[in-house]
Amino acid sequence: MNIQIFGSSKCFDTKKAERYFKERRIPYQYIDLKKYGMSKGELASVKSAVGSLDELINFDNKDALLLRYLAREEDKQEKLLENPAILKTPIVRNGRQATVGYKPEVWGKWV
Numbered sequence: 001m002n003i004q005i006f007g008s009s010k011c012f013d014t015k016k017a018e019r020y021f022k023e024r025r026i027p028y029q030y031i032d033l034k035k036y037g038m039s040k041g042e043l044a045s046v047k048s049a050v051g052s053l054d055e056l057i058n059f060d061n062k063d064a065l066l067l068r069y070l071a072r073e074e075d076k077q078e079k080l081l082e083n084p085a086i087l088k089t090p091i092v093r094n095g096r097q098a099t100v101g102y103k104p105e106v107w108g109k110w111v
Contacts, residue, residue: 003028007090049098
């Protein structure tokens with residue numbers, strides 16, 4: 001198992017996700033989205049695991065409002081790579097599997 005948690009240090013759900021894996025002594029790698037972002041390959045992998053880019057976008061963020069009106073997936077993807085603060089957090093990956101948000105019921109099936 002190779003758990004990666006993409007999140008923000010100020011995000012309550014990211015902290016809860018880290019606590020979930022710490023309490024179960026499951027090693028994980030934390031990646032600060034604001035500092036490091038996501039690579040194009042990582043974003044594509046998460047997108048295929050969750051179904052669509054819209055699942056990853058935090059539309060409550062004012063910078064994400066424009067993304068509602070972009071028709072092409074490539075344009076949305078470019079904006080997400082440029083501004084990772086628009087992504088919902090935490091994004092938890094386990095190989096080709098991924099979740100967006102706090103989903104302990106899914107993570108429990110990975111163990």
